[in-house]
Every structure is written in structure tokens, then in C-alpha cells.
Amino acid sequence: MTTRRGELADFLRTRRERIAPEDVGLPAGGRRRTPGLRREEVALLAGVGVTWYTWLEQGRDINASVQVLEAIARTLRMDNQERWHLFELAGVTIVPPAATECQLLGGIGQEILDQLDPLPAVVLSPRSDILGYNRAYNRMGGDLDSMEPGELNQIWLFFTHPYWQDLCRSADRERAAAYMVGSMRTAATQHLEDVTWDRFIRRLREASAEFDELWRRHDVADLATPAKNFKSPVGELRLQMTRMTIGTRGLTRMNVYSPRDEETRARLVELVAYDAEQKLRAVG
Known part of the structure; x- marks a missing residue:
């Protein structure tokens, strides 16, 4: 078979x-x-x-x-x-063939991300590899700058990294986990013979019992929940996610998180300042 x-x-x-x-x-x-x-x-x-x-x-x-x-x-x-x-x-084609995936984020793309501060923003590949991010997302994600390149995948971090496992409130996390695994299975459909994808999914299943259980359900994603609450060093962030797609089929995407209230708006400004302060301390 x-x-x-x-x-x-x-x-x-x-x-x-x-x-x-x-x-x-x-x-x-x-x-x-x-x-x-x-x-x-x-x-x-x-x-x-x-x-x-x-x-x-x-x-x-x-x-x-x-x-x-x-x-x-x-x-x-x-x-x-x-x-x-x-x-x-x-094996019945009802959509156009997949476009070439964007694996690298150019300088202009990074400049756009930087200009979105203090709104957290990230660019993700179809496999949820983190291709680029700004300072707000860096700090919200637990200092991505300090992580190994092989760890920079949103799903991998969500299911294996201690900081990310505690990033969402319990109810939000359950919904987010189901969506992430469902979206991964949807994307993986076009890569069933791809050794890289197969190895990555196998590694995730071995590293996380939670991911493995959800993967065995064979659910596929429908729509992400746009309203999200995250923990951060400056307090809870109540955010609204907007997704923008890149490329002819939108395989690469940019997620931008906007504040749902004024308290969160002020905290995002504080979050970017906190990130800059941490960088200065590291240099000093």
C-alpha cells in the first residue's frame, strides 16, 4: 500500500x-x-x-x-x-498544481515586518517554518533570536518548547492545537512522497504525545480562530490575527496580530521596548 x-x-x-x-x-x-x-x-x-x-x-x-x-x-x-x-x-486534481514554496525571506520582506512593530508579525512556510518575524513577535515567542535554527518552526515550538506550551490559556491552547495539526495534515497532503516532510512529522510524533494523538485523528483544518490570548513578559495580550497570503496559491503566509483593546495596545509598545532592553543587556 x-x-x-x-x-x-x-x-x-x-x-x-x-x-x-x-x-x-x-x-x-x-x-x-x-x-x-x-x-x-x-x-x-x-x-x-x-x-x-x-x-x-x-x-x-x-x-x-x-x-x-x-x-x-x-x-x-x-x-x-x-x-x-x-x-x-x-489523486484527483481539482485545484491547480502547487506553486514553488518560498523558503527565504528577502530584505524587503523583513523591512515590512519591522515596520509593523509593535504589532507582532511572522512569515510562515506551508510547513509552518518561521521565515521571518519582528521584535514584537520575537519577544512574544520567548526570544526566537536565541533559539537554534532547527527549532524555528511554529508547530514544533508549540508542542515541544516549554515556553510555547504555556503561551496560550488552556481553552485557547486546545483549539489552537487542533487547528495546527489539522493545517499540517492539509499541507502534508501535497508532500506525501517528500522525505523532508515525512521526517519532520515523524520527529514531531515522537517528541509530543499530544501531537501524535491529534495526528491519528486524521482531522483537517477548517478556519483558524482569529481572536487569541497570549501570555507575555508584560502581561496578557488579547489579540486579533489577520492572515495575508504570499504567492500565487498563498502557500506562504504572513500573520499579523492586532490588539483587541487599549490595554493590549499599550502592552505591545512595552513588549517591543522590553525586547530592545533585553538585547542591550545581552550586548553589555
């Missing part, structure tokens, strides 16, 4: 298991060995053969048309992001 077919099999199974028979107008029936719908029920509702659907969920190398995949997506109540993920895993 290829990596892509294996991912497709797991994705279909996890989507099927989350739907109760009564959700789609079927009687609950007697005891079930596994949660959710049975394979034959999915096949019936989607109008496809039971054997064919079983083979698809087993990861066999069979072809699926756009119409059949659409029917399965509707039966399993997939949202737009999950539907796109299904088509990608099945």
Missing part, C-alpha cells in the same frame, strides 16, 4: 466512524463492534458497490471518479476542506 493510499484509507475510516446511523436517517440497530457507520451503509448511501468502497477504504489501487468522490464526501458530511483533502489523497 502506498503512502497516499494508506492516508486515504485512514481518512475515510475516521470520517466514517464519527457519523452515527441516526445522523443520516438510518436506524441505530443493535450492538456495533466499531463506532459510526458500517462500510456497507456508506456504500448504500453513496450509491456505490460495497466491494468497491471496501477496496477504497482498504487502500487498494483503484480509480475513483469525481462524481463518486463527491457522493462519498456528501455521505460522510465532509466540509469543504475535508472534501479537498479527499480529492488530493485520491
Whole structure:
């Protein structure tokens, strides 16, 4: 079984298991060995053969048309992001091919980031590698300047770095963790044969039980929560995130965090001053 077919099999199974028979107008029936719908029920509702659907969920190398995949997506109540993920895993192109990823941030890009201070701002690759940031984000992130280059990945820090693990309030962290893993799985769909991506995800799963548990759910991201609360050296920051995409498909993105109240606005100014003070102390 290829990596892509294996991912497709797991994705279909996890989507099927989350739907109760009564959700789609079927009687609950007697005891079930596994949660959710049975394979034959999915096949019936989607109008496809039971054997064919079983083979698809087993990861066999069979072809699926756009119409059949659409029917399965509707039966399993997939949202737009999950539907796109299904088509990608099945090898059916419904979007343009991926553009070349931006791996380096040029001088002009860094200048734009610097001019956004005191609003925290960061540029991220599709894999959430941190390509650039300004002083406000540097200090909010626990002094990224002092970290090793191999650590500068937003998801890696979120799940493994002690400072980042305590950066969000508990309720915010739970939502953020689910979104981050879902967005990683969405992005990884276009890199299933990429050894670099595979190694990075394997490293994350080994380093964080929390990430591994979320990864095994096969959820894909929908929308990020724009309102976020972060801890910082100058007090809690109540922020609103704005995402701007870069490139023809927006694979590289810039996140800018704006204050939701005047107290946070004042704290952001203080945060940038605090960052500058720390740098002067380090030089001295």
C-alpha cells in the first residue's frame, strides 16, 4: 500500500466512524463492534458497490471518479476542506498544481515586518517554518533570536518548547492545537512522497504525545480562530490575527496580530521596548 493510499484509507475510516446511523436517517440497530457507520451503509448511501468502497477504504489501487468522490464526501458530511483533502489523497486534481514554496525571506520582506512593530508579525512556510518575524513577535515567542535554527518552526515550538506550551490559556491552547495539526495534515497532503516532510512529522510524533494523538485523528483544518490570548513578559495580550497570503496559491503566509483593546495596545509598545532592553543587556 502506498503512502497516499494508506492516508486515504485512514481518512475515510475516521470520517466514517464519527457519523452515527441516526445522523443520516438510518436506524441505530443493535450492538456495533466499531463506532459510526458500517462500510456497507456508506456504500448504500453513496450509491456505490460495497466491494468497491471496501477496496477504497482498504487502500487498494483503484480509480475513483469525481462524481463518486463527491457522493462519498456528501455521505460522510465532509466540509469543504475535508472534501479537498479527499480529492488530493485520491489523486484527483481539482485545484491547480502547487506553486514553488518560498523558503527565504528577502530584505524587503523583513523591512515590512519591522515596520509593523509593535504589532507582532511572522512569515510562515506551508510547513509552518518561521521565515521571518519582528521584535514584537520575537519577544512574544520567548526570544526566537536565541533559539537554534532547527527549532524555528511554529508547530514544533508549540508542542515541544516549554515556553510555547504555556503561551496560550488552556481553552485557547486546545483549539489552537487542533487547528495546527489539522493545517499540517492539509499541507502534508501535497508532500506525501517528500522525505523532508515525512521526517519532520515523524520527529514531531515522537517528541509530543499530544501531537501524535491529534495526528491519528486524521482531522483537517477548517478556519483558524482569529481572536487569541497570549501570555507575555508584560502581561496578557488579547489579540486579533489577520492572515495575508504570499504567492500565487498563498502557500506562504504572513500573520499579523492586532490588539483587541487599549490595554493590549499599550502592552505591545512595552513588549517591543522590553525586547530592545533585553538585547542591550545581552550586548553589555
